[in-house]
């Protein structure tokens with residue numbers, strides 16, 4: 001049986017994998033009627049800094065999403081996220097590929113998702129998280145729930161939660177207090 005405390009689980013995390021729709025975005029898709037590549041989504045800039053803070057702490061970041069979107073490709077390139085798996089209807093397959101490529105164990109990986117297709121991954125990883133406005137079924141299935149909604153800073157909150165547990169947050173934000 002796994003008897004680790006939530007803090008101990010968080011201290012083991014070396015890779016954070018994120019769902020996109022409903023986690024890095026509100027989950028709303030704006031259709032123009034001109035085809036899949038024209039679908040627009042909004043990212044929150046504070047989630048972007050959350051990803052950068054994780055990277056600065058030596059924690060790798062990846063995404064696994066069922067849809068394929070040029071906007072996601074562009075945003076992840078800007079943020080320096082190298083592990084981008086789009087069009088993944090079987091998220092477990094992409095997860096195992098990434099885990100094995102990086103030579104990590106399940107216990108070293110955290111995942112944040114918001115809906116039923118995320119459940120297999122949430123059950124598998126060392127630390128599972130969801131957003132405040134996830135489908136309520138997920139709230140019973142995870143280690144941690146953000147107070148913020150998807151696409152509204154939930155990823156930033158999760159990043160700071162991990163970094164706080166690892167004792168890395170204060171040093172990372174100290175530079176912003178310098179005058």
Ligand SMILES: [Mg+2]
Pocket residue numbers: 019020021022023113114115
């Ligand atoms: Mg989702």
